[in-house]
Amino acid sequence: MAVGEVIPLSKPGILKKIPGWLLDQKGPLALRPSALPGILPWFLRFLACARRSKIAEIAQDMATLTHHVFEDYAPLLEACPDKTLMGERPIIEVFDTPSGIEHERDHLELRKALGFKSQVLDAGAIADLEPSLSGKFSHGLLFSDWRAVSDTKGFIAALTQSFIDQGGVRVRGQVKRIDEVADRASGVTLANGERLAADHVVIAAGTGSRQFFEQLGAQVPLAGIAGYQVLLPNPGVEIRHSVIYADGGFCFSPMTRGLQIGGTIEFAGRMPSPTSSVPTSFSRRPARSFPDCNWTTSNTASATVHFCPTPNPSSTVAPVCRMCSWRSATASSA
Numbered sequence: 001m002a003v004g005e006v007i008p009l010s011k012p013g014i015l016k017k018i019p020g021w022l023l024d025q026k027g028p029l030a031l032r033p034s035a036l037p038g039i040l041p042w043f044l045r046f047l048a049c050a051r052r053s054k055i056a057e058i059a060q061d062m063a064t065l066t067h068h069v070f071e072d073y074a075p076l077l078e079a080c081p082d083k084t085l086m087g088e089r090p091i092i093e094v095f096d097t098p099s100g101i102e103h104e105r106d107h108l109e110l111r112k113a114l115g116f117k118s119q120v121l122d123a124g125a126i127a128d129l130e131p132s133l134s135g136k137f138s139h140g141l142l143f144s145d146w147r148a149v150s151d152t153k154g155f156i157a158a159l160t161q162s163f164i165d166q167g168g169v170r171v172r173g174q175v176k177r178i179d180e181v182a183d184r185a186s187g188v189t190l191a192n193g194e195r196l197a198a199d200h201v202v203i204a205a206g207t208g209s210r211q212f213f214e215q216l217g218a219q220v221p222l223a224g225i226a227g228y229q230v231l232l233p234n235p236g237v238e239i240r241h242s243v244i245y246a247d248g249g250f251c252f253s254p255m256t257r258g259l260q261i262g263g264t265i266e267f268a269g270r271m272p273s274p275t276s277s278v279p280t281s282f283s284r285r286p287a288r289s290f291p292d293c294n295w296t297t298s299n300t301a302s303a304t305v306h307f308c309p310t311p312n313p314s315s316t317v318a319p320v321c322r323m324c325s326w327r328s329a330t331a332s333s334a
Helices: 012-023 033-048 052-066 069-078 098-113 123-129 152-165 206-215 277-289
Strands: 029-031 091-095 119-121 139-143 175-181 184-190 195-197 201-203 222-232 243-245 250-255 258-267 304-311 326-328
Touching: 029 033, 033 222, 052 098, 069 152, 091 098, 091 123, 098 139, 119 123, 123 139, 175 206, 184 201, 201 206, 206 222
Parallel strands: 029 258, 091 243, 201 326
Antiparallel strands: 091 139, 119 139, 175 184, 184 195, 222 258, 222 304, 243 250, 250 258
């Protein structure tokens, strides 16, 4: 739950790295040539959001979405039998050199002004928090108000079951359209013709959200991305916190099923299939940086991929349109 991650990716430091990442087949960012025509309008708007004033504006908008994440989750988690669904440990970010933190200084100040916490860490503090990183890093940040979930699938399953136990109904079906009455969303119609009435409609259809936005007369720029992960069921080292390795372009997350390493994202178009070469090349980067982990082929679980929409930084808050009883769930960073 990266509640303080309100700075858009269009910040200048990231923009400078993008060309090098795209030229490096083992880098954290990949682009399918076939996806280029579709994402070009999105990318031009992305570049337009790199101005300092625009970054501050977007961060403020994002903060309104993330500030109340934990209190919003509190009653949902309280209703679940398992009280350990949400982790209690903060998140660590590490850098190879002090310049990494210096480049983030203005953004750290902006986060602080918006009410989010961070603390600069030296080698000793990093080692105290995460002994497995002792001697590897001397520069880092601690985000004390961020949290991680150790079982993402179990987290969603528990919330869903709690919803059902309290009288909620889960319906499996394809939504054909959003119904409206007097220019307000009144429910949805499924592909089989069944209509479900509702006071509010939340659009959370991934890359398929675009068709519903268009129906509502809202132009929300979305780019489909593929995120690749590798799981080590028996990592051979204990990592207690989720750790972001900024210069390496990947992160470690201790999960109940093993150590999950996530990093490469691929701009892949609207309805892509996974690229088999990306997980293989991606896994070599953390293996070089953390050779103490058990990287044997027999221990490395099959790489997984998830697809999600990436809103343009300029669309962090649901746009105003004629049907004010709908909400977009695609813009939340939490």
